[in-house]
Amino acid sequence: MDLGKLATGRLGKVPPALVEPMFRLAERIPAVRRRLDREYDETIAALRPAETPGRQPLTRLPARGLPSDKILATLTDEAAAERSGWEEGFASGAVYHGGADHIDLVDRAYVIHSQANPLHADLWPSTIRYEAEVVAMTAELLGARRTDDEVVGTVTSGGTESIILAMKAYRDRSGRKDAAIVAPTTAHVGFDKAAHLLGMRLVKVPVGADFKADVRAMAAAVDRKTVVVAGSAPGFPHGVLDPIAELSEMARSRHVGFHADACLGGFVLPFAAELGRHIPAFDFSLPGVTSMSADPHKYGYAPKGTSVVLYRGRELRRHQYFTAGDWPGGLYYSPTLSGSRPGGLSAAAWAALASMGKEGYLEATARILEAADRIKEGIGTIDGLEILGDPLWVIAFRSKDADVFRLLEAMTRRGWRLNGLHHPPAIHLAVTLRHAAEGVVERFLSDLGEALDEVRHAPPGETDSVPVYGMAATFPVRGVVNDLLERYVDTLYEA
Ligand SMILES: Cc1ncc(COP(=O)(O)O)c(C=O)c1O
Numbered sequence: 263m264d265l266g267k268l269a270t271g272r273l274g275k276v277p278p279a280l281v282e283p284m285f286r287l288a289e290r291i292p293a294v295r296r297r298l299d300r301e302y303d304e305t306i307a308a309l310r311p312a313e314t315p316g317r318q319p320l321t322r323l324p325a326r327g328l329p330s331d332k333i334l335a336t337l338t339d340e341a342a343a344e345r346s347g348w349e350e351g352f353a354s355g356a357v358y359h360g361g362a363d364h365i366d367l368v369d370r371a372y373v374i375h376s377q378a379n380p381l382h383a384d385l386w387p388s389t390i391r392y393e394a395e396v397v398a399m400t401a402e403l404l405g406a407r408r409t410d411d412e413v414v415g416t417v418t419s420g421g422t423e424s425i426i427l428a429m430k431a432y433r434d435r436s437g438r439k440d441a442a443i444v445a446p447t448t449a450h451v452g453f454d455k456a457a458h459l460l461g462m463r464l465v466k467v468p469v470g471a472d473f474k475a476d477v478r479a480m481a482a483a484v485d486r487k488t489v490v491v492a493g494s495a496p497g498f499p500h501g502v503l504d505p506i507a508e509l510s511e512m513a514r515s516r517h518v519g520f521h522a523d524a525c526l527g528g529f530v531l532p533f534a535a536e537l538g539r540h541i542p543a544f545d546f547s548l549p550g551v552t553s554m555s556a557d558p559h560k561y562g563y564a565p566k567g568t569s570v571v572l573y574r575g576r577e578l579r580r581h582q583y584f585t586a587g588d589w590p591g592g593l594y595y596s597p598t599l600s601g602s603r604p605g606g607l608s609a610a611a612w613a614a615l616a617s618m619g620k621e622g623y624l625e626a627t628a629r630i631l632e633a634a635d636r637i638k639e640g641i642g643t644i645d646g647l648e649i650l651g652d653p654l655w656v657i658a659f660r661s662k663d664a665d666v667f668r669l670l671e672a673m674t675r676r677g678w679r680l681n682g683l684h685h686p687p688a689i690h691l692a693v694t695l696r697h698a699a700e701g702v703v704e705r706f707l708s709d710l711g712e713a714l715d716e717v718r719h720a721p722p723g724e725t726d727s728v729p730v731y732g733m734a735a736t737f738p739v740r741g742v743v744n745d746l747l748e749r750y751v752d753t754l755y756e757a
Pocket residue numbers: 419420421422423450452494496497498523524525526557569
């Protein structure tokens with residue numbers, strides 16, 4: 263049995279509504295279960311992360327500690343082997359700055375404060391101050407000065423945590439056990455995770471033909487259980503901005519909160535606007551925007567592990583906090599999901615923002631937008647490719663005549679690490695400063711043209727790897743895809 267053939271062959275003939283229950287019934291038969299398990303294992307084996315040749319994995323503590331030089335040599339060699347993938351601009355997103363001097367600065371900031379924990383503000387007052395200043399700088403960037411309300415927030419570990427905390431704040435403020443979030447289908451999966459963890463309902467509303475949130479459909483989805491409406495600036499899949507002004511006004515008129523997710527755009531859009539690009543309002547200058555997320559660890563050029571969640575007013579932020587006044591361990595508070603927090607990362611984020619300054623971000627944004635313009639123009643000239651929506655620098659495209667997942671595989675064989683999308687099937691590239699380096703745009707476009715030709719001319723099955731991603735993206739039984747994903751995560755933790 264081949265899962266790919268099963269999906270496109272036999273299962274394709276079954277009425278869609280019956281596919282999942284029939285499959286679930288069949289897999290209870292032991293022989294089918296065994297074959298499926300084998301098939302899952304083979305599929306997953308193709309995806310197992312590469313091992314470093316010659317390195318013995320440590321699966322138990324060494325009896326005596328290894329010498330520092332040996333440890334550092336291992337880390338250095340492995341990082342060096344992985345370096346070209348991101349440094350030479352082969353990755354979508356991932357490393358957003360990547361300049362040697364910038365990395366050196368943020369690394370050193372981390373090292374200086376590697377022992378600090380902002381949870382202990384008495385012991386490390388400096389690192390909690392870095393967090394406060396990162397929040398203040400981000401708030402100012404996102405319209406805090408253009409509203410009479412106070413804009414406050416916290417530093418978190420990433421965009422997903424910022425979204426979870428904001429959703430928690432709305433849920434707890436409402437006091438409802440059945441609180442619901444209304445978001446477009448293109449909103450980041452962090453909203454799904456938030457709803458799952460917080461016991462909230464996520465009402466997902468289809469987007470329009472331009473991949474933007476459909477304001478009327480979103481308004482129709484709001485009911486008395488809705489505590490927050492969300493939109494993206496821009497959204498991860500297609501890089502388009504939802505109509506934040508209209509959505510937030512709709513939410514305001516219905517007396518519910520509005521979260522503008524600017525995890526991707528928070529450190530790009532304000533500078534793009536200043537550079538003269540047409541950027542519709544998306545931040546706290548809009549009275550209906552009551553919370554936002556923006557990520558220093560993406561286009562803020564901080565190291566991984568730092569995001570900011572912002573609120574209009576202290577009252578909403580308080581619903582994010584956790585406090586315990588009667589724990590035997592003492593008086594306890596924690597503003598975010600973690601207990602202890604890495605002070606080194608707070609210092610590094612502060613250092614990133616402080617060193618870039620407004621001028622640095624303007625220059626970086628100009629370079630990214632210029633590279634993105636050339637990529638969009640180039641894609642436009644490749645016959646049969648089509649850009650989805652009207653993106654600024656996160657560019658999704660599909661093919662009119664070739665299987666886009668085979669195209670993704672063909673690009674992977676050329677070293678590229680792009681993102682596969684579904685609904686509709688497409689590929690995206692989040693343009694970073696790495697793509698603004700000399701020759702990268704040209705290499706991307708020539709590889710893309712070549713890969714497309716290869717896919718058009720090689721019959722399916724002739725390429726050297728199974729298009730696992732495409733199979734998983736289109737497999738008609740979602741439960742199977744989730745099983746595969748869980749098994750994939752298992753393999754990541756196999757030493
Ligand atoms: C729009 C948007 N929101 C939220 C997130 C989640 O961010 P993180 O991966 O830092 O949790 C992302 C990540 O790409 C994103 O693009």
